[in-house]
Amino acid sequence: MGRRFRLTVAYDGSGFHGFAEHEGVRTVMGDLRAAMERVLQVPMPLVGAGRTDAGVHAWGQVVSGDVPDGMDDAGLADLERRLNKMLGPEIAVRDGAFTADPEFSARFSATYRHYRYLVHNAPVHHPLLARTAWHIRQPLALWAMNLACDPIIGEHDFSTFCRRPKPVEGQQPVSLVRRIISAEWFEVPSQVPGDLPGLLRFEIRATAFCHQMVRSLVGTMVDVGLGRLHAGEMRGMLLRRDRAAAGQVAPPHGLMLWEVGYSDADGGPSR
Amino acid sequence: MGRRFRLTVAYDGSGFHGFAEHEGVRTVMGDLRAAMERVLQVPMPLVGAGRTDAGVHAWGQVVSGDVPDGMDDAGLADLERRLNKMLGPEIAVRDGAFTADPEFSARFSATYRHYRYLVHNAPVHHPLLARTAWHIRQPLALWAMNLACDPIIGEHDFSTFCRRPKPVEGQQPVSLVRRIISAEWFEVPSQVPGDLPGLLRFEIRATAFCHQMVRSLVGTMVDVGLGRLHAGEMRGMLLRRDRAAAGQVAPPHGLMLWEVGYSDADGGPSR
Numbered sequence: 030m031g032r033r034f035r036l037t038v039a040y041d042g043s044g045f046h047g048f049a050e051h052e053g054v055r056t057v058m059g060d061l062r063a064a065m066e067r068v069l070q071v072p073m074p075l076v077g078a079g080r081t082d083a084g085v086h087a088w089g090q091v092v093s094g095d096v097p098d099g100m101d102d103a104g105l106a107d108l109e110r111r112l113n114k115m116l117g118p119e120i121a122v123r124d125g126a127f128t129a130d131p132e133f134s135a136r137f138s139a140t141y142r143h144y145r146y147l148v149h150n151a152p153v154h155h156p157l158l159a160r161t162a163w164h165i166r167q168p169l170a171l172w173a174m175n176l177a178c179d180p181i182i183g184e185h186d187f188s189t190f191c192r193r194p195k196p197v198e199g200q201q202p203v204s205l206v207r208r209i210i211s212a213e214w215f216e217v218p219s220q221v222p223g224d225l226p227g228l229l230r231f232e233i234r235a236t237a238f239c240h241q242m243v244r245s246l247v248g249t250m251v252d253v254g255l256g257r258l259h260a261g262e263m264r265g266m267l268l269r270r271d272r273a274a275a276g277q278v279a280p281p282h283g284l285m286l287w288e289v290g291y292s293d294a295d296g297g298p299s300r
Numbered sequence: 301m302g303r304r305f306r307l308t309v310a311y312d313g314s315g316f317h318g319f320a321e322h323e324g325v326r327t328v329m330g331d332l333r334a335a336m337e338r339v340l341q342v343p344m345p346l347v348g349a350g351r352t353d354a355g356v357h358a359w360g361q362v363v364s365g366d367v368p369d370g371m372d373d374a375g376l377a378d379l380e381r382r383l384n385k386m387l388g389p390e391i392a393v394r395d396g397a398f399t400a401d402p403e404f405s406a407r408f409s410a411t412y413r414h415y416r417y418l419v420h421n422a423p424v425h426h427p428l429l430a431r432t433a434w435h436i437r438q439p440l441a442l443w444a445m446n447l448a449c450d451p452i453i454g455e456h457d458f459s460t461f462c463r464r465p466k467p468v469e470g471q472q473p474v475s476l477v478r479r480i481i482s483a484e485w486f487e488v489p490s491q492v493p494g495d496l497p498g499l500l501r502f503e504i505r506a507t508a509f510c511h512q513m514v515r516s517l518v519g520t521m522v523d524v525g526l527g528r529l530h531a532g533e534m535r536g537m538l539l540r541r542d543r544a545a546a547g548q549v550a551p552p553h554g555l556m557l558w559e560v561g562y563s564d565a566d567g568g569p570s571r
Contacts, residue, residue: 041427086428118430156312157357157432159389 031095033131034105037123038090043160043282044119048081048090057081057120061092064115068108071097078135078289079142082241084281086161089143089288093128093135102127133291141210141290143234146247147283151227162228163247163283169254171214171229176260177253178212180267181246185209188270190246191239207242210234214250232287243284249276302366304402305376308394309361314431314553315390319352319361328352328391332363335386339379342368349406349560350413353512355552357432360414360559364399364406373398404562412481412561414505417518418554422498433499434518434554440525442485442500447531448524449483451538452517456480459541461517462510478513481505485521503558514555520547 038061046054050062058077065073078091096105109125116122130138147162149155154164181190188205196202217228231247249266252258258276266274309332317325321333329348336344349362367376380396387393401409418433420426425435452458459476467473488499502518520537523529529547537545 039427041430088428113424118425119427121424121427123424153384153392153394154389156310156390156392157359159312161428 031097032100033093033095033128033133034125035128035133035135036092036109036125038092039088039121039123040086040090041119041160042081042084042086045083047083047085048077048079048087057087057090058092060116060120061112064112065094065108067115068111069097076135078139079238079286080240081284081286082244082281085284085286086282087286089123090286091135091139091289091291093133135289138291139237139289140292141234141236142238142286143232143288143290144238144243145285145287146231146233146243146279147285148229148231148247148251149227150229155225158228160282161285163251163280165251165255167255169229169251170256171216171254173256173260174214174250174254177250177263178214180264181212182209185267186270187239187242187267189266189272189274190242190249191272192241193272194240205239207239208236210236212246234290241278244279244281245275247279247283251279252276302368303371303398304364304366304404305396305398306404306406307363307380307396309363310359310392310394311357311361312390312431313352313355313357316354318354318356319348319350319358328358328361329363331387331391332383335383336365336379338386339382340368347406349410350509350557351511352555352557353515353552356555356557357553358557360394361557362406362410362560362562364404406560409562410508410560411563412505412507413509413557414503414559414561415509415514416556416558417502417504417514417550418556419500419502419518419522420498421500426496429499431553432556434522434551436522436526438526440500440522441527442487442525444527444531445485445502445521445525448521448534449485451535452483453480456538457541458510458513458538460537460543460545461513461520462543463512464543465511476510478510479507481507483517505561512549515550515552516546518550518554522550523547 040057044055045057048057050056050059058075062073062075073094075092075094081087081090096108105125105127109122112122149158149162149164150169152166158164184206186206191205193205194203212233214229214231217230233243233246249258253260311328315326316328319328321327321330329346333344333346344365346363346365352358352361367379376396376398380393383393419440420429420433420435421440423437429435455477457477462476464476465474483504485500485502488501504514504517520529524531
């Protein structure tokens with residue numbers, strides 16, 4: 030047993046097969062763990078706050094684990110610096126801190142997850158947004174997409190908007206009930222006139238998400254914005270608890286895990 | 301002879317060996333010309349406004365040329381659509397128009413070029429800015445960098461801040477006198493609090509630039525911002541007309557050709 034720490038990690042998910050480790054493919058957690066083990070020369074089991082899919086980015090992913098006994102704040106700061114040198118441009122350790130609570134878990138102590146989704150709504154795509162925004166050529170009705178947000182706020186069974194995990198023999202099926210705290214679309218203001226018209230951002234916070242939930246919600250709302258579905262149908266889709274009722278699934282590259290929330294006792298606010 | 305057109309082209313320069321065509325390597329102009337020739341089935345000599353280096357991006361590069369006689373506005377719009385389908389995510393044709401002036405040249409009719417340079421000034425790099433911003437870890441003094449802009453405004457010999465072209469036997473050496481219209485550094489405001497602190501943008505407009513001029517000016521100004529050079533030395537460096545007097549050269553990936561200006565008679569304002 031050593032001292033429990035938490036790290037805030039940002040990454041460009043384009044080149045990774047997702048966050049969580051899988052045998053034989055490059056993952057963010059795999060790279061991070063390998064780098065930590067190279068520095069510390071001990072096995073480093075890590076826990077992450079959100080299992081982002083292949084191609085999904087993060088600004089505020091959180092990882093927890095234990096460093097060997099005797100490492101102090103200066104040692105952790107040094108570890109951060111060395112990790113940032115080793116990890117290359119796709120991953121950045123934004124900050125690290127020891128937690129007050131030895132039971133702290135990046136996953137189980139989280140009180141909310143905040144995701145962002147970028148849509149670029151313009152007749153012609155933008156080459157520098159190709160990795161981070163979903164390009165939609167036809168004009169989207171933003172007001173309708175915001176109307177479609179209302180019915181999903183609160184606690185619901187999100188079976189319609191999730192990939193149901195494979196049932197495990199002899200176990201209860203996993204609950205897909207989740208609580209959405211807020212969900213909103215807005216137009217990103219241009220910094221200079223004409224800078225980048227048509228950039229739309231979806232912000233969603235929930236206590237937790239199930240698999241592909243944000244992308245399924247975004248895809249369905251984009252269908253609403255295109256007039257293929259009506260905002261008024263959203264509640265009915267939710268109540269059907271049937272994946273076939275949902276609209277399209279948005280591509281992963283527009284999605285980013287923006288922030289994970291914890292109570293103060295779980296290691297202090299993220300910088 | 302056909303009808304003269306101009307296209308506004310955006311690109312992610314990361315995967316290209318620059319804009320201008322070179323035998324045996326992938327360039328933006330090469331890809332664009334090949335796509336146009338595949339559609340139109342005739343040789344398509346093209347002229348570009350600015351020769352951006354390998355890794356440099358563009359939002360408002362301008363290209364001119366002639367399409368075969370008989371092509372009308374609808375034909376040009378159709379060509380644009382087909383090019384955008386063929387060119388893939390790294391290049392976008394933002395708009396196309398025929399020019400009133402049959403002598404119009406994307407290069408020689410330009411009245412100014414506007415470049416932007418992005419610097420990310422923060423202790424830790426941002427994975428999603430790795431292709432578009434120069435990461436500087438140590439704090440930069442923005443006021444000093446703006447002081448360093450003053451002496452370069454106006455018409456000067458920029459030999460200190462350019463790569464001098466190889467002299468051609470029997471020809472006069474090329475003039476490196478250029479006129480800078482405006483040059484300014486500013487902090488990009490965050491869209492939400494804490495969104496992305498430390499993003500700095502340099503905006504520079506000139507009638508024309510010589511080779512590596514913006515990157516050499518940016519690198520030298522960053523040296524000023526770091527305290528390695530003083531803003532007051534800028535004028536002296538300029539007057540020495542000696543490349544050895546300049547500071548470092550900024551990397552290409554922070555640079556973007558933002559806009560090229562033309563008088564209205566040369567095809568109307570860029571959309």
